[in-house]
Amino acid sequence: MLEVKNLTVCYDTAMLLNEVSLKVNRGELVGLVGPNGAGKTTLMRAISGLVLWERQMKRGTRAGNITLTGEVYFQGQRIDGLPPHRIARMGLVLCPERRRPFSELSVEENLKAGAYRVRGRRAYRDTLELVYQMFPVLQKRARQVSATLSGGEQQMLALGRALMTRPVLLCIDEPSTGLSPLIKGELFAKIGEINRSGITMLLVEQDVRQTLAMAGRSYILSHSKIVAQGKKDELMADETIRQSYLGL
Amino acid sequence: MLANILVTTLVNGAAYAMLAVGFSLIFGVGRIINLAHTAYYMLAGYSIFTLVRVAGLAYVPAMALSILLVTVVAVLCYKLLIDPMREHETTVLIITIALALVFQELMLKYFGGHFRSVPGVAEGSLSILGVQVTRQQAITCAVLAVILAAVWLLLHRTRFGLAVRATAQDMEAANLMGMDVSRIATLTAAVSAALSAAAGALVAPLNILEPHMWLNPLTIILAIIVLGGMGSIKGSIYGAAIIALSESLVIFLIPQGSFLKGAFSLLIMIIVLLIRPEGLFGVALEGER
Amino acid sequence: MIRVWLLRLYRDFKGDILALPGRTLACLAVLALFIAPLFIRDTYILRIITLTAVYAVFAASWDLLSGYVGQLNLGHALFFGVAAYTSAMLNLHLGLPPVLTIPLGALAAVMAGLVVGIPCLRLKGQYLSLATLAFPIILKGLVYLFKEYTGGELGISGISRLAGSRLVECYIALALGAVLCFLIWKITDSNLGLIFHAIREDEITARASGINTTAYKLLAFCLSGLFAGIAGGFFAHYMRLAGPFTLDVLLSFQAIIWTIFGGITTIYGSVAGVIILFPLMEILRAFPEIRMLLFAAVIVIVLRFMPEGVVPWFLDRVEKECPRCKERNAFTRTRCRVCRVSLSEREVRARTTTRA
Ligand SMILES: Nc1ncnc2c1ncn2[C@@H]1O[C@H](COP(=O)(O)OP(=O)(O)OP(=O)(O)O)[C@@H](O)[C@H]1O
Ligand SMILES: [Mg+2]
Numbered sequence: 015m016l017e018v019k020n021l022t023v024c025y026d027t028a029m030l031l032n033e034v035s036l037k038v039n040r041g042e043l044v045g046l047v048g049p050n051g052a053g054k055t056t057l058m059r060a061i062s063g064l065v066l067w068e069r070q071m072k073r074g075t076r077a078g079n080i081t082l083t084g085e086v087y088f089q090g091q092r093i094d095g096l097p098p099h100r101i102a103r104m105g106l107v108l109c110p111e112r113r114r115p116f117s118e119l120s121v122e123e124n125l126k127a128g129a130y131r132v133r134g135r136r137a138y139r140d141t142l143e144l145v146y147q148m149f150p151v152l153q154k155r156a157r158q159v160s161a162t163l164s165g166g167e168q169q170m171l172a173l174g175r176a177l178m179t180r181p182v183l184l185c186i187d188e189p190s191t192g193l194s195p196l197i198k199g200e201l202f203a204k205i206g207e208i209n210r211s212g213i214t215m216l217l218v219e220q221d222v223r224q225t226l227a228m229a230g231r232s233y234i235l236s237h238s239k240i241v242a243q244g245k246k247d248e249l250m251a252d253e254t255i256r257q258s259y260l261g262l
Numbered sequence: 263m264l265a266n267i268l269v270t271t272l273v274n275g276a277a278y279a280m281l282a283v284g285f286s287l288i289f290g291v292g293r294i295i296n297l298a299h300t301a302y303y304m305l306a307g308y309s310i311f312t313l314v315r316v317a318g319l320a321y322v323p324a325m326a327l328s329i330l331l332v333t334v335v336a337v338l339c340y341k342l343l344i345d346p347m348r349e350h351e352t353t354v355l356i357i358t359i360a361l362a363l364v365f366q367e368l369m370l371k372y373f374g375g376h377f378r379s380v381p382g383v384a385e386g387s388l389s390i391l392g393v394q395v396t397r398q399q400a401i402t403c404a405v406l407a408v409i410l411a412a413v414w415l416l417l418h419r420t421r422f423g424l425a426v427r428a429t430a431q432d433m434e435a436a437n438l439m440g441m442d443v444s445r446i447a448t449l450t451a452a453v454s455a456a457l458s459a460a461a462g463a464l465v466a467p468l469n470i471l472e473p474h475m476w477l478n479p480l481t482i483i484l485a486i487i488v489l490g491g492m493g494s495i496k497g498s499i500y501g502a503a504i505i506a507l508s509e510s511l512v513i514f515l516i517p518q519g520s521f522l523k524g525a526f527s528l529l530i531m532i533i534v535l536l537i538r539p540e541g542l543f544g545v546a547l548e549g550e551r
Numbered sequence: 552m553i554r555v556w557l558l559r560l561y562r563d564f565k566g567d568i569l570a571l572p573g574r575t576l577a578c579l580a581v582l583a584l585f586i587a588p589l590f591i592r593d594t595y596i597l598r599i600i601t602l603t604a605v606y607a608v609f610a611a612s613w614d615l616l617s618g619y620v621g622q623l624n625l626g627h628a629l630f631f632g633v634a635a636y637t638s639a640m641l642n643l644h645l646g647l648p649p650v651l652t653i654p655l656g657a658l659a660a661v662m663a664g665l666v667v668g669i670p671c672l673r674l675k676g677q678y679l680s681l682a683t684l685a686f687p688i689i690l691k692g693l694v695y696l697f698k699e700y701t702g703g704e705l706g707i708s709g710i711s712r713l714a715g716s717r718l719v720e721c722y723i724a725l726a727l728g729a730v731l732c733f734l735i736w737k738i739t740d741s742n743l744g745l746i747f748h749a750i751r752e753d754e755i756t757a758r759a760s761g762i763n764t765t766a767y768k769l770l771a772f773c774l775s776g777l778f779a780g781i782a783g784g785f786f787a788h789y790m791r792l793a794g795p796f797t798l799d800v801l802l803s804f805q806a807i808i809w810t811i812f813g814g815i816t817t818i819y820g821s822v823a824g825v826i827i828l829f830p831l832m833e834i835l836r837a838f839p840e841i842r843m844l845l846f847a848a849v850i851v852i853v854l855r856f857m858p859e860g861v862v863p864w865f866l867d868r869v870e871k872e873c874p875r876c877k878e879r880n881a882f883t884r885t886r887c888r889v890c891r892v893s894l895s896e897r898e899v900r901a902r903t904t905t906r907a
Contacts, residue, residue, distance in 0.1 A: 027874055064434060072349045074858050102440035110438060116431035127428040130421065131440035179439060295677060343855055350858040352623070356811045357854055359804050360847040367844035477800065481688055488681045518696060525692025528685035532670060535682055539673040 015040045015214055016061070016106070016183055021084035021094075023053075023060050026076060030056045032238045033084070038183065038216050043209040045229030046218045048259065053238040054218045055111050058187050061086055062108040063098035088183070103131050105182030109189065111218075113172040117161035121152055124160050124171055128178030137180075145174040148204060166197045173201075177208065184208070185216040190224075202228060222260050226250070234259050265393040267510045273399050275506030276406035277465045281479060282486040282498035283413055284457035290430035290493035291450040294344060294354055300476040300483065301362035302455045306332045306462030307471045308369050311380050321383045325463040329456055336455030337448065345447070362476055369473040382467030402464050409460060410499065416453075417495060426450055430493060481524060482509075485531040491541030500542060504530065570888055572869040572881050573862075577819060580826065581729060588721045601721045601789060603829045604728030605782050606809070610821035611735045612778035613806040618816035619739050620771040621751030622671070625684035627806045629667065630660040630776040632687060632798035634783030636694075639707040639793035649713050653784035660780025661773045668772030672765055675754075684800070691798040706794025713788045720789060727785065731778055736818040738774065747771060812850060814860025823862045 016038040023031040030053045038044045048054055059065045065082055072078030086094040088106050102108075116124050125145060129138050146153040149170040155163060160171055169189055176184055189205065190198045202224050209215045219225040226232055226246040234242045234255065242255050249255055256262055285299045306328045313324035339361055347353050384397035417423035429436040429446050437443050469475070486505050490497025505527045512519040512526045534542060568574045584604075588597055613627045638656035641647045647655070667686050671679050694701045701707065713720045738744055749757040750764050758764045787793040796802065806821075813824025831849070835842040857864035870879045871894060873887035880888055887894060 062438060064437065067434075067437060074346075075349050078349070097442070098434075098437040099440050099442045102438055108438050110435060114432050114435040116428045116435065118431055119427060123424060123427070127424055127436070127441075128439055130425060130428075175439070289677075295680075343851060347854070347858050352617075352807070352811050352815055353854050353858045353860075356808050357851055359808065360850040360854075363843055363847035364851065367841065367847065371840060371844065481684065481800065484681045484684060488678055492677060521695040522692045525689040528689050532682060532685055532689075535674060535678065536670050539675070539678065541678070 015089060016216070017085075017087040018057075018061065019085040019087075021057070021060060021086065022082070023056055023065055024081045026079045030238055031060065034235070034238070034240055036233050036240060036243075038214060041209075041212065041214055042231065043206070043215045043217060043229050045225040045232035046216060046235060047220070047222050047225055047232060048235035052235045054235055055187055056238075057235065058108055058111075058185050058216075058218060060094075061101075061185065062106065063093070063096055063101045064108075066095065067098050102179065105180070107176050107179045107181035107184055109172050109176040109184065109186045111187040112191070113165075113168045115160040115163070115168055115171050115175070117159070119160060120157050121160050121163070121171055122156040124175050125152070125178050128175035130179075132178070132180055141178055141180060145177050148177070148207070149174050165192045166194070166201075169193060169201065170204075173204070173208075177213075181213055183214045183216065185218070187218045188220060189217075190219060190221055198224075222262065226260075263514060267507075267514050268393065269395050269399060270510040270513070271503070271507045272403050273406075273465070273468065274509060275503045276403055276410065277461045278479070278483060278486055278506055279410060279499045279502035280406055280457050280461040282483045282490070282502050283410065283495055284454040284461075285483055286487055286490075286493055286495060286498050287426070287450050287457075288447075288454040289487070291426055292345075292348065292447045293351070294348070295351075295358070296344070296454070297355065297358040297480060298339070298361040298365070299358075299454070299458050300480040301365040302332050302336050302458040303462035303479060304369065304471075304473070304476045305335065305365055306459035307380065307466040307469070307475070308373060308378075310463050310466050311373075311378055311471055314380060321381065321467075325460075328463050329459045332459035332462075333452050333456045336459075337452050340448065340451040340455075344451075345444075362480075366473045366476065373471075373473070375473060378471040380466040380471065398467050402468060405464055406461070409457070413453075413457065414495065422446075422449070478524060482527055485527050488541055489531045489534050491543040494541070494543040497541055497543030570881065571879055573866045573879075577823075584826075585722075585725055585729075588718055588725070594717045597717045597721045599830055599833050601717075601724040602786075603825055604724040605786050605789065606805075606829055607728050607822045607825040608731045608735075609779050609782040610806050610809040610813075610825050611732050611818050612775045612782070614810045614815060614818055614821040615735050615739065615747075615778070616771050616775035617807075618810065618818075618821075619744060619747040619751065620768060622768060622771065623677075623680040623683075624775070624803075625680045625807070626667070626687045626800075626803050627683075627775075627779060628798050628800070628802040629663055629683075629687040629690060630779035631783035631786070631802065632690065632793075632795075633663040634660040634780035635787035635793040635797040636701065636707065638784035638787045639710050640700075642710045642788070643707060649711065649784075649788045653781060653788065656784030656787070657777050657780030660776040660783060662776075663780075664772040664774075664776030665769065667776075668769045671772075672768060684803070687798040687803060688800065691795050694795050694798065702794075704795060706792055706796070708792045710788060710791045710793070712791060713785070724785065724789070727781070731781065732818065732822050735778060739818055743767075743770075808850060811860060812853065814862040814864075817860075817862060820860050820862040824860070827861065 018034060018036045021031055021034045022029065034057060046054055056065070060082060065080060069078055069080040082094065084094065085092060088104060093101050093104070093106070116127055119127065125142060129141060132138055132141060151167055152170060152174050155167065160168065163171060173189065186205065189201055193201060205217065206228055217225060217229060226249065231243065231245055232249060233240050234249070236259055241259065242249060242252070249260065250262065281300060281303060285296065288294050288296055309328035309331055310324050313319045313327060314321060343357055343361065344354055347357060382398035384401055387394055387396040388400065390400065417426060425436065425441045425446050428439065429441060429443055433443050482505060486498060486501035489504060490501030508526055508530055509523045512523045516522060568578055584600065588600060591597060609631060613624065617623045634656035637659040638652040641652040641655055642649065667683060671682055674682055695703055713723060739747070746762055746767055749762060750767060754764055783797060786797070809824035809828055810821035812828055813822065814820025832846055835845050838845065853861065869882050871882055872879055873890060873892060873894060875892045876887060876890040878887060878889040880894060885894055886892065
């Protein structure tokens with residue numbers, strides 16, 4: 015469904031991604047783990063078109079000196095070079111790092127904004143109901159301004175908003191930062207649930223144990239390169255990988 | 263006296279509110295401080311003047327045509343000069359000042375520095391609740407109020423409005439939700455300019471036209487925006503009411519007040535800022551950088 | 552002794568100035584400005600040179616506050632006007648000579664800096680800009696209101712001259728301009744400049760690292776007010792007039808236009824901006840009808856293609872930065888003059904690998 019081939023991203027003279035290749039098949043939940051600063055977020059942003067968008071926004075400045083080479087295919091179509099909103103409309107949706115709610119909008123308006131590309135009142139209602147079912151808190155807080163939600167609630171809002179777009183492939187970047195262990199467990203349960211409901215997922219996480227357990231396959235990204243991939247057992251079997259990248 | 267204060271406040275307040283709302287919109291969505299905003303207001307005035315006095319059109323079609331023309335000019339300026347510079351915040355500032363100067367000088371060249379006036383739609387006056395107002399004032403005020411209400415509905419009840427507000431909050435996230443941010447920004451620029459032009463067209467019969475007429479309203483709407491809280495539509499409207507009221511009070515109650523009206527509005531702005539640094543209706547988001 | 556010193560000076564000059572085309576050109580320009588008045592008898596041109604020097608200080612002081620500390624001040628004319636009016640009044644009513652009135656005027660501008668700075672400390676970003684815009688307009692309203700003291704629209708005239716001849720005045724302006732601009736540049740290049748930079752980039756983090764951002768921001772307002780004030784007082788004595796023009800919004804905008812045209816956060820950019828644009832504006836007097844139009848058009852078009860300003864654009868063409876030690880080099884060099892690393896585009900690319 016998603017195929018990344020030799021993706022290289024340079025910001026000015028720094029190389030943030032070096033010939034990264036990865037593949038996500040329909041229905042899978044693929045994990046992506048790695049140390050801080052490995053380039054996971056950059057990979058997500060490159061796939062969803064934000065890197066190129068940033069380049070276009072900052073053209074003419076030093077920060078806009080970004081090069082991106084390689085290919086990204088989504089459902090057989092080449093998407094590197096497409097603007098982010100086109101990619102999102104195709105069904106590849108990123109739930110960004112640090113949640114990024116529309117802070118002055120209410121919870122309900124946030125969800126409505128998520129449903130921007132969903133046509134028709136019925137479709138909108140159904141999806142909203144689904145999201146409310148999955149995250150009952152959101153319904154309770156529907157009228158509250160989203161900036162005043164707690165961190166955990168904001169995360170649920172971010173996920174809910176991403177779901178409102180009716181994604182085919184959902185990329186989630188670090189959903190568990192700042193959550194209490196209890197809520198974290200709940201959140202991972204929800205993520206599993208979403209995946210089982212038929213949405214393919216690419217999950218970036220710092221909680222390696224959880225991610226490996228949940229994901230069918232996982233990739234390990236380190237120093238802007240993919241250093242290993244495989245099922246949990248395969249990765250855990252390799253002593254070097256286990257110690258130097260997973261810390262387990 | 264009281265009636266005079268009231269009427270002036272209403273008419274000016276509505277016009278200021280409309281200018282301020284337009285300014286707020288493009289500031290919110292594009293983070294652009296468009297100092298050429300009131301130049302569109304001036305352009306609309308001159309365009310009506312030309313169409314009515316020279317081409318002999320009636321006021322209403324002239325108005326519609328002017329708004330359209332000015333909006334087209336504004337969108338062209340946005341696309342060619344402002345949008346490509348977006349990353350350079352201060353450069354945008356200068357470019358918009360320079361644009362305003364260009365328009366001012368063009369008007370000076372073609373129309374000269376004399377005061378000009380535009381005929382209104384209606385003559386005579388009527389009395390509302392015992393207050394004498396000219397028909398023109400009443401019509402201007404009513405139309406301004408209707409347009410303001412329409413803008414509010416546009417922002418809060420439509421898909422486009424939601425996209426505008428979402429984009430103003432977080433462009434990247436809006437992108438990820440499938441919103442075509444640059445198209446939304448262009449449309450917002452158009453709406454913003456159209457509002458400015460409409461305000462100019464509507465008050466043209468009440469005011470005199472001259473090429474420097476953009477500078478005063480510019481400082482006043484800046485005060486309004488800051489007073490109301492940047493990017494807040496509600497704030498712009500309340501801010502406009504406050505400033506317009508204070509202005510008419512100063513003009514009618516203090517001898518030589520017209521020298522002081524700008525200074526007084528700005529003083530109010532500074533006082534409000536000292537008490538509430540984020541403006542009356544701005545949201546102070548802690549930790550936002 | 553003197554010979555050693557001179558030799559050292561020469562070596563520094565060769566190493567630090569001749570090595571870079573940008574600096575060489577700047578030196579030549581300053582030199583030309585200093586020599587030119589000797590051959591010019593035309594008072595009109597002398598006047599342009601003098602005012603260029605005065606405005607250069609004014610623009611540089613704006614860059615110090617707005618470019619370096621990031622407190623985008625839209626009402627910079629306040630400092631200029633306060634100093635001009637103060638100097639004029641002191642001179643006219645108390646009969647003080649310019650040597651005293653200009654520093655006192657500058658002191659008043661520093662006070663104005665405090666008056667603006669203290670309320671503005673609570674404000675951020677665009678709120679701050681727009682609030683600062685208000686102050687000179689308020690003051691201008693007061694000037695019109697108290698006509699008896701301020702002369703209203705006509706301003707205060709009949710102040711004493713700086714010096715006997717226009718030529719001497721011109722040299723005083725040039726010397727003062729050069730010294731003050733150099734001083735401002737030195738400030739931005741010092742530790743203080745580093746702190747200012749930190750505040751601009753991220754005030755919260757700067758505060759968290761133990762920098763008293765409040766005090767430094769106030770200091771920036773005062774310093775900027777001081778330099779702009781000196782320019783303002785000088786201007787009043789030179790023109791022998793302090794009028795409401797010195798508080799005009801358009802004068803504030805001029806400072807911004809000059810600086811951004813030249814290149815913000817560089818100091819030399821703002822000076823270059825004045826040196827290019829102010830005489831240009833005078834040359835354009837040849838076309839009085841479309842003068843402002845041409846001026847504005849030039850700015851729009853130039854900035855459209857050089858969004859970071861003329862000087863940075865030019866420097867990017869004639870100099871390149873060493874990728875390793877970040878020293879600047881003339882574009883003709885193939886190896887860095889400091890660390891000897893190769894500067895050729897291809898090798899830089901090849902060397903770029905993963906940062907590990
Ligand atoms: N715009 C940028 N310009 C230059 N360097 C950048 C930029 N954005 C990120 N980086 C650098 O690229 C590296 C990778 O960043 P990225 O955010 O992708 O890491 P990450 O794997 O998501 O880390 P984390 O787990 O901490 O979120 C980091 O070293 C970061 O400092
Ligand atoms: Mg990350």
